[in-house]
Amino acid sequence: MGELGVGAGLASLAFWGFIAAAVVATYWDTIRKREVQHETLRRLIESGQDVNDELVDKVLNMGSGNGRVDRDFKVTAFWIMPVAPGLAAFAYILGTQVPEAQTPLMGAAALLAVLGIGFYIAGKVLERWYVAEQV
Helix, strand or coil, X not given: CCXXXXXXXXXXXXXXXXXXXXXXXXXXXXXXXXXXXXXXXXXXXHCXXXXXXXXXXXXXXXXXXXXXXXXXXXXXXXXXXXXXXXXXXXXXXXXXXXXXXXXXXXHHHHHHHHHHHHHHHHHHHHHHHHHHHHC
């Protein structure tokens, strides 16, 4: 195997540095949001307002999404499913030039299709649970 050189090492370092920065930024953002929630509660208590459990739950759940997991699953499905035929088309086109690449790419396309269908079915099942709770 040929010598990879310094460029490959720098590219690897840049990739892992990006991953580390993304993880740190995610934790930092979560911590800052939590601090803002606690500061809001502290100011409410200091102002002398009546702070009940419902208000505390409302403040602590601010910005945590809409709480509808069924919609989240469906959105995920609609993001994943269109990628599967695109990847299959890419596999077909690339397979004309590099035949050994076609099978793994078709497998990845099939995996994405199955995942997308699974997310959609999970969203439909959870949607029934939300409808049952509203009745």
